[in-house]
Amino acid sequence: MKNLDDLLAEGVAGRRVLVRADLNVPLDGETITDDGRVRASVPTLRRLTEAGARVVVTAHLGRPKGEPDPKFSLAPVAARLGELLGTEVALAADVVGESAKAVVGALTDGGVALLENIRFDPRETSKDAAERESLAEDLAALVGSGGAFVSDGFGVVHRKQASVYDVAKKLPHYAGGLVLAEVEVLRKLTEDLARPYVVVLGGAKVSDKLGVIANLLTKVDRLLVGGGMAYTFLRAQGHEVGQSLLQEDQLDQVRGFLAKAEELGVELVLPVDVLAAKEFAANAEHEVVPTDAIPADRMGLDIGPRSRELFASKLADAATVFWNGPMGVFEFEAFSGGTRAVAQALVDSNAFTVVGGGDSAAAVRQLGLPEDGFSHISTGGGASLEYLEGKELPGVTVLKLDPASGSSVLEG
Numbered sequence: 001m002k003n004l005d006d007l008l009a010e011g012v013a014g015r016r017v018l019v020r021a022d023l024n025v026p027l028d029g030e031t032i033t034d035d036g037r038v039r040a041s042v043p044t045l046r047r048l049t050e051a052g053a054r055v056v057v058t059a060h061l062g063r064p065k066g067e068p069d070p071k072f073s074l075a076p077v078a079a080r081l082g083e084l085l086g087t088e089v090a091l092a093a094d095v096v097g098e099s100a101k102a103v104v105g106a107l108t109d110g111g112v113a114l115l116e117n118i119r120f121d122p123r124e125t126s127k128d129a130a131e132r133e134s135l136a137e138d139l140a141a142l143v144g145s146g147g148a149f150v151s152d153g154f155g156v157v158h159r160k161q162a163s164v165y166d167v168a169k170k171l172p173h174y175a176g177g178l179v180l181a182e183v184e185v186l187r188k189l190t191e192d193l194a195r196p197y198v199v200v201l202g203g204a205k206v207s208d209k210l211g212v213i214a215n216l217l218t219k220v221d222r223l224l225v226g227g228g229m230a231y232t233f234l235r236a237q238g239h240e241v242g243q244s245l246l247q248e249d250q251l252d253q254v255r256g257f258l259a260k261a262e263e264l265g266v267e268l269v270l271p272v273d274v275l276a277a278k279e280f281a282a283n284a285e286h287e288v289v290p291t292d293a294i295p296a297d298r299m300g301l302d303i304g305p306r307s308r309e310l311f312a313s314k315l316a317d318a319a320t321v322f323w324n325g326p327m328g329v330f331e332f333e334a335f336s337g338g339t340r341a342v343a344q345a346l347v348d349s350n351a352f353t354v355v356g357g358g359d360s361a362a363a364v365r366q367l368g369l370p371e372d373g374f375s376h377i378s379t380g381g382g383a384s385l386e387y388l389e390g391k392e393l394p395g396v397t398v399l400k401l402d403p404a405s406g407s408s409v410l411e412g
């Protein structure tokens, strides 16, 4: 697999280089509330611009429905990226259309352009390989002959999407510095692992991330489940969860996890109390209730005080910890205590600690915890989890393909 150093050694001055970055940052309106992913993308971009490349960045923001939607515009990101790079970043008004062609055509050596949210094009996330490939071809055409592709969006390498996976088959491809660095740290969690190994899961991408648990159970000593993820487990145990986040169609799967954990001797720890709120709002009226008494008209928006103590005690003797997903709706001060407690427990522990995920990393910073209190803060949540469960990451695997050998090796 070739990397950024190889590309720089070949020489990039005057060449157009397409970079897939993960710039999926949390926004409050048009204000970026945590720019961690933008900052993480800067070193690779700066190395390319300093070497005289004409850099075309492609990225997604949120999950728009395959059509332009101003709510998901990358405009705030273009502005922030420009500030960090100290140069103007021109934002194309479309993905691969006339505006993109014009903006890319106007690039001079060392310049940077950002294409509008790649998920505005329905081909990006299509299940149909031919559709994805047609977008990949359009992306490749933007950089033209002599162009190259640098994969640096670690947070999205678990997605088999056009700008992550298919485009690598259309251009000479290289792993960026961020992808390499992230994989290197996570490799430590799969080799030479110090035990007890504790994984903490939370967050809101429940259906996505439930899938990783079956494999994780064979690797961990203890699994702590909080956040929006917990309610499907609590329901599977027979508790009522009111209006809380619930993945009804995955209850059977979760019952299977409960049984498998017991069979494997993995300690599965769930919240024993939650903050039950009347509505999803910063100032929502709420109370602490045990998890076997969540009122029908309430939703659990954070783990409760007894759960915080329980989780902290289950982290205290860990030698290795991986944490993805906030324990509650930390964006609302009233529901940030559970996330703060888990983050603090990691800071206090002597374990090798890795936090992964856009929102989890943002939470650590927003709640004022010291970044150097963790061994590593990863830009990828789902990507890290899939790597840790032993799955291949399509956006990394495809980089191992020699462009000259054709695409058939990786079909399917």
Ligand SMILES: Nc1ncnc2c1ncn2[C@@H]1O[C@H](COP(=O)(O)OP(=O)(O)O)[C@@H](O)[C@H]1O
Binding pocket: 202, 203, 204, 205, 206, 226, 227, 228, 229, 245, 300, 301, 302, 324, 325, 326, 327, 328, 329, 330, 331, 356, 357, 358, 359, 360, 361, 380, 381, 382
């Ligand atoms: N109990 C809950 N109900 C609803 N949303 C929740 C709950 N707990 C956490 N969340 C939300 O989960 C989101 C983060 O989830 P996710 O994207 O899976 O994490 P990450 O980005 O770290 O991988 C946050 O915006 C947070 O508000």
Ligand SMILES: O=C(OP(=O)(O)O)[C@H](O)COP(=O)(O)O
Binding pocket: 022, 024, 062, 063, 155, 156, 159, 205, 356, 357, 358, 359, 379, 380, 381, 382, 383
């Ligand atoms: O935020 C992301 O993942 P994460 O929340 O698992 O860290 C990535 O940008 C991937 O986004 P996606 O889960 O909408 O494909």
